[in-house]
Amino acid sequence: MTNHTACYDGRYTPADLETAWRTMASGQVILVATHANPDADAIASVLAVRLLLDDTRQIVVMATGDGRVPATVRFLAGVDRFAQLSELRDQSFDRVVLVDCADPSRLGPLFRESPGWFDGSIPIVNIDHHVTNTCFGTVNLVDPDAAATTEILSELVLQLGLPVSPELATCLLTGIYGDTLGLQTSSTRPKTMRLAAHLLEAGADLSAIVTHLFRQRPFSTVRLWGLALARARFDTGIVWTEITPEMLEESGATAAEGEGIVNFLSGTEGAAIAILFYQQPEGWRVSLRSTSDVLDVAEIAARYGGGGHSRAAGCRLPPGEHARQAFLEAVARSLPEYAVAGDP
Ligand SMILES: [Mn+2]
Numbered sequence: 288m289t290n291h292t293a294c295y296d297g298r299y300t301p302a303d304l305e306t307a308w309r310t311m312a313s314g315q316v317i318l319v320a321t322h323a324n325p326d327a328d329a330i331a332s333v334l335a336v337r338l339l340l341d342d343t344r345q346i347v348v349m350a351t352g353d354g355r356v357p358a359t360v361r362f363l364a365g366v367d368r369f370a371q372l373s374e375l376r377d378q379s380f381d382r383v384v385l386v387d388c389a390d391p392s393r394l395g396p397l398f399r400e401s402p403g404w405f406d407g408s409i410p411i412v413n414i415d416h417h418v419t420n421t422c423f424g425t426v427n428l429v430d431p432d433a434a435a436t437t438e439i440l441s442e443l444v445l446q447l448g449l450p451v452s453p454e455l456a457t458c459l460l461t462g463i464y465g466d467t468l469g470l471q472t473s474s475t476r477p478k479t480m481r482l483a484a485h486l487l488e489a490g491a492d493l494s495a496i497v498t499h500l501f502r503q504r505p506f507s508t509v510r511l512w513g514l515a516l517a518r519a520r521f522d523t524g525i526v527w528t529e530i531t532p533e534m535l536e537e538s539g540a541t542a543a544e545g546e547g548i549v550n551f552l553s554g555t556e557g558a559a560i561a562i563l564f565y566q567q568p569e570g571w572r573v574s575l576r577s578t579s580d581v582l583d584v585a586e587i588a589a590r591y592g593g594g595g596h597s598r599a600a601g602c603r604l605p606p607g608e609h610a611r612q613a614f615l616e617a618v619a620r621s622l623p624e625y626a627v628a629g630d631p
Pocket residue numbers: 328329387416434435436466
């Protein structure tokens with residue numbers, strides 16, 4: 288059922304906000320889930336939906352596609368209530384809400400174990416801002432111009448006049464801060480800042496968000512970054528490095544702790560594209576960043592079965608040095624005209 292046709296014209300109307308909310312609120316047993324390898328926006332979106340629904344009247348089950356919850360968002364209230372994948376197996380639901388998830392296959396293990404929850408036989412509310420979203424939902428709140436999925440949720444909450452507790456405001460602002468790196472990315476628009484201002488007024492805990500997302504990190508992260516940055520290479524507009532199992536072992540870090548490295552690399556003067564290769568038994572997981580609107584890395588990732596946003600995307604490659612070299616050469620071929628423009 289998952290086709291890979293993106294729905295670029297899927298921008299929603301005020302009536303869609305109503306329909307989405309009614310669909311969620313009328314469920315009795317609701318699965319709220321997000322993609323595998325979740326980021327702050329993904330987790331915060333799930334938590335925000337749970338806070339919006341009335342758990343005195345509804346059963347709301349929260350899940351990530353691979354059962355993981357990153358350490359950076361453990362400060363959010365309710366984060367310990369995410370289900371383990373093993374707990375989900377025998378459940379049944381009458382509503383599914385997928386957030387920050389371009390298509391159900393992005394759920395990874397959860398999708399493979401329970402494809403029947405995502406085939407349309409249960410009403411699905413699809414809330415997302417990925418340009419590659421396939422509009423797989425019964426109701427689709429998809430806006431590729433939104434800086435974060437919680438930006439869309441913030442709009443839903445404010446447009447429909449739903450109450451915003453400080454707890455909810457903190458979740459919503461966490462997603463916006465996570466995906467915009469603290470209102471710094473080019474995806475940050477005036478509307479993003481207006482919504483963020485509303486959330487601050489509603490009591491969002493900005494200092495907790497900044498501390499946990501950007502300032503504080505375990506020492507294992509510092510060591511991993513040192514190892515990965517020591518191996519950085521830069522040639523013809525492409526800056527890249529890798530995270531290997533040996534580096535994880537030496538630093539004591541998890542792969543998720545390397546997540547920010549590719550953003551850091553993308554600040555290299557003269558770089559058109561930054562790439563981080565995670566070496567895994569099944570192959571390379573590749574994280575891509577473009578440094579300009581001229582170069583669309585979602586398009587490159589899509590050629591390898593991946594997806595994402597024009598400035599930040601990801602895909603997978605088969606194992607081995609040959610596959611990686613072929614990928615680097617293909618990337619180099621897609622940016623000759625850019626590489627000139629990108630020279631400092
Ligand atoms: Mn997001």
